[in-house]
Amino acid sequence: MIILKDITKDYTNKEQVTHALRGINVTIQDGEFVAIVGTSGSGKSTLLNIIGAMDYATSGKYMFHDREITACDLKELHEFRKENISFVFQNFALMDKYTVYENVEMPLIARHIKHRKSIVMDYLEKMGIADLKNKIPSHLSGGQQQRCAIARALAADTPVLLADEPTGALDQNTGNEIMKCFEEINKNGKTVILITHDINIANRCKRVIHIEDGKIID
Ligand SMILES: Nc1ncnc2c1ncn2[C@@H]1O[C@H](COP(=O)(O)OP(=O)(O)OP(=O)(O)O)[C@@H](O)[C@H]1O
Ligand SMILES: [Mg+2]
Numbered sequence: 001m002i003i004l005k006d007i008t009k010d011y012t013n014k015e016q017v018t019h020a021l022r023g024i025n026v027t028i029q030d031g032e033f034v035a036i037v038g039t040s041g042s043g044k045s046t047l048l049n050i051i052g053a054m055d056y057a058t059s060g061k062y063m064f065h066d067r068e069i070t071a072c073d074l075k076e077l078h079e080f081r082k083e084n085i086s087f088v089f090q091n092f093a094l095m096d097k098y099t100v101y102e103n104v105e106m107p108l109i110a111r112h113i114k115h116r117k118s119i120v121m122d123y124l125e126k127m128g129i130a131d132l133k134n135k136i137p138s139h140l141s142g143g144q145q146q147r148c149a150i151a152r153a154l155a156a157d158t159p160v161l162l163a164d165e166p167t168g169a170l171d172q173n174t175g176n177e178i179m180k181c182f183e184e185i186n187k188n189g190k191t192v193i194l195i196t197h198d199i200n201i202a203n204r205c206k207r208v209i210h211i212e213d214g215k216i217i218d
Contacts (some may be wrong), residue, residue: 002028002051002160002191007060009046009214020046022214024060030159033186034193035205043214044195045090045164051193052085052162053077082110086153088163090195092145094137100124100148101133107156123151126181128174142169150178154185161185163194167201179204 009021020043028034036044049055050062053069062069064084072080086107087093094103101120108116124130127147129140137145146169153161161182167175179201186192194205202208210217 001030001063001065002026003061003063004051005061005063007047007050007057007062009043009050009055010058020214021050021057024211024214024216026209026216028191028193030191031186031189032191032193033183033206034191035202035208036193036195036211037197037202037208038211042211044211046214047211048162048164048193048195051160052087053081054087082107084158084160086156086158086161088146088149088153088161088166090164090168092137092149094145094148094152096136096138099134099136100129100140103137103148104152104155107152111156119155120151123155126154127151128177143171143174146170147174147178150181154181158190160191160193163192165195165197167196167198175201 004024004026007021007024008019011018011020024047036047038044046055050057057070060070064080067080069080101124104120104123105116108119121130124133127150129144129147129151132140132144137148140148146166150166153163167178170178182192182194196202
C-alpha cells in the first residue's frame with residue numbers, strides 16, 4: 001500500500017521557486033491500476049517520481065506498507081527501488097553504452113537473477129523488438145525506444161510498475177498491445193500507475209487521479 005500525506009514539492013532554481021506539488025493526499029492499494037491525468041506542468045511526473053523514490057518530497061510523509069520512505073537515506077532508497085519499483089521514464093532513460101538486450105537485462109542483474117536470457121528475450125518478443133536486440137538505443141525510433149524501456153520495466157518484475165506516458169510515442173495499435181501487457185501484469189497482482197494524456201488509455205484504468213496545479217481534484 002502507498003500512502004501519501006500532505007506531500008509538497010518545491011523546485012528552487014536561482015531565485016525562482018516552483019510549487020510543483022501543493023499537498024497531495026492519496027492512498028493506493030496493492031494491485032490497483034491507476035491513471036494520473038492533468039494538463040502539462042500540473043505535477044504528474046513530479047508525483048510519479050516521488051512515488052518511485054526517484055526524488056525527495058519537500059514536506060509530507062510517504063509510507064510504503066510499514067516503511068516511511070520520506071525517512072530513508074540514499075542507500076535505503078536504492079534498495080527500496082530495486083526491490084519494489086520499475087519505472088518507464090517519460091524520456092525513456094535507456095543507456096547508450098549498452099545494447100537493447102543489455103538494457104533490458106540490467107534490472108535482472110541488479111536483482112541477482114539467474115537464467116536471464118529467456119526472460120529478456122521473452123519481453124523483447126512481447127514488445128516486438130527482439131530483432132533489434134543488438135542495436136544501441138539511440139539508433140532506434142522513438143516508439144522502439146519506448147518499447148525497450150517498457151520491456152526493461154516489465155522484466156524487472158517488481159510489485160509496482162510506474163510509467164510516465166508509456167504510450168506517448170506509439171501508434172494506437174502498439175499502444176493497445178502495451179496496455180494489454182499492463183492489464184495482464186495487473187491481473188497477476190502488480191500495482192500499475194501510469195501517466196497519460198490519452199483519454200482512451202485512462203478509461204481502461206480502474207481508477208483515474210486528476211491533478212491540477214499540484215493538487216488532486218475530484
Ligand atoms: N527540475 C525542475 N526544476 C524546476 N522546475 C521543475 C523541475 N521539474 C519540474 N519542474 C516544474 O514543476 C512543475 C511540474 O512539472 P512536471 O514535470 O511534474 O509536470 P507534468 O504534469 O509531468 O507535465 P507534462 O505533461 O508536460 O510532462 C512544472 O511547472 C515544471 O516546470
Ligand atoms: Mg511529465
